[in-house]
Amino acid sequence: MDTIPVAKREGVLVVLSGPSGVGKNTVLNVVAKLDSNILLGISATTRTPRPGETDGVNYLFKTKKEFERMIINDELFEFAEYNGNYYGSPKQEVQNWIAMGNAAIIEIEVQGANKVREKYPEAIFIFLAPPSMKALITRLRGRNTESEDKIQARYKTACYEITQAYHYDYIVINDDIREAASEVVQIVHSELMRVKRNKSTIDFFIEETKQDCKE
Secondary structure (H helix, E strand, O other): OOOOOOOOOOOEEEEEEOOOOOOHHHHHHHHHHHOOOOEEOOOEEOOOOOOOOOEOOOEEEOOHHHHHHHHHOOOEEEEEEEOOEEEEEEOHHHHHHHHOOOEEEEEOOHHHHHHHHHHOOOOEEEEEEOOOHHHHHHHHHHOOOOOHHHHHHHHHHHHHHHHHHHHOOEEEEOOOHHHHHHHHHHHHHHHHOOHHHOHHHHHHHHHHOOOOOOO
16 A cells, blocks of 8 residues: 655744743653653753752753853853843754754743744744642742742742733643643644645645646
């Protein structure tokens, strides 16, 4: 039986944002387990690692000098300063993966996502939201890693970030981690199947039937 050859599909860059404490890293860890073909870009940051975090797994932890060198060398999709620390998304591994027709997700705060939207309007943007703002501040306090002043600062930032969800393509509510991760995977799969990313497959069918369908 004749089979369709592997076609050159266009990959997709997916940006996932959400307020601090919404569970972005937790959801993305489940996404990686559900679909190993989705690359999770590792963000770089100058903030101090939290208990249990590992360099090169959770983040690429950089000094301020190292991070600023990456900015000068144009090695980042974007960068932003958030609560006194730099955050950014390294380009190379993500771009190579997308060039092979795959999907890659980079987790970026709202401020940085706005910059990516300007430079890469073809990217897909997903906003991860809490089931309620009350649930969000409960989660922030439950981490037991920051003072109440810092928690209130993060909550105030979250109040602004929620208003920016209008600018995203999709919103996913993280009430159940596995369900939220499954919804993210479904979005990515749907985007990869868009006709505009699979034109070479259509070209294959047209070429294959040229003789049979000639008038």
